[in-house]
Amino acid sequence: MNRFKFLKEGLRNIKTVGTVTRSSRYLCDKMINHSRIHKARYIMELGAGDGVLTRRILDRMPDNCKLVSFEINEKFVDILNSIQDDRLIVVGDSAENIEKHLIKHNIDELDIVYSALPFTVFPKELAKSIVELAKKKLRFEGEYLQIHYSLIAKKMYDDIFQNVQVYFQPINIPPAFVLKSLKGE
Numbered sequence: 001m002n003r004f005k006f007l008k009e010g011l012r013n014i015k016t017v018g019t020v021t022r023s024s025r026y027l028c029d030k031m032i033n034h035s036r037i038h039k040a041r042y043i044m045e046l047g048a049g050d051g052v053l054t055r056r057i058l059d060r061m062p063d064n065c066k067l068v069s070f071e072i073n074e075k076f077v078d079i080l081n082s083i084q085d086d087r088l089i090v091v092g093d094s095a096e097n098i099e100k101h102l103i104k105h106n107i108d109e110l111d112i113v114y115s116a117l118p119f120t121v122f123p124k125e126l127a128k129s130i131v132e133l134a135k136k137k138l139r140f141e142g143e144y145l146q147i148h149y150s151l152i153a154k155k156m157y158d159d160i161f162q163n164v165q166v167y168f169q170p171i172n173i174p175p176a177f178v179l180k181s182l183k184g185e
Contacts, residue, residue: 043057045115124156
């Protein structure tokens with residue numbers, strides 16, 4: 001999807017897309033570089049959009065790894081479904097239904113969750129519920145990485161994970177933060 005089409009889709013569905021620009025390759029790389037993707041067997045992506053991060057994950061993850069990508073925007077789901085990679089499982093459903101889809105695909109635990117969901121525009125309880133579900137499905141010391149354009153929601157991750165590292169990526173429109181948390185005991 002080109003930038004103009006993404007802009008139109010972002011403006012039309014700002015509450016679910018959360019932005020009007022695609023993530024830059026620098027932001028995508030910042031997320032991936034701060035994870036142990038080379039050791040992953042199961043990865044989940046929340047808010048896959050048009051697949052800009054999805055493709056970079058697929059390029060870097062091991063051959064025996066599976067990527068479950070959630071996206072609710074039908075136009076974006078069609079684009080994701082056009083990606084020719086047997087390791088990719090596209091889920092055209094809300095992240096509220098994580099457990100149902102992981103069970104369907106026989107996935108008990110995740111190594112990494114990458115999220116670009118726009119939690120700052122979600123109702124607080126819904127945002128918290130989705131992040132808690134993702135944490136529940138992470139293995140011990142599994143990694144949760146989240147894109148945000150401000151640090152307003154950082155406290156939610158502090159409360160849920162009790163640990164948050166923040167990485168700033170100025171080469172993105174708008175500049176962005178990657179929040180990383182590990183699942184403890």
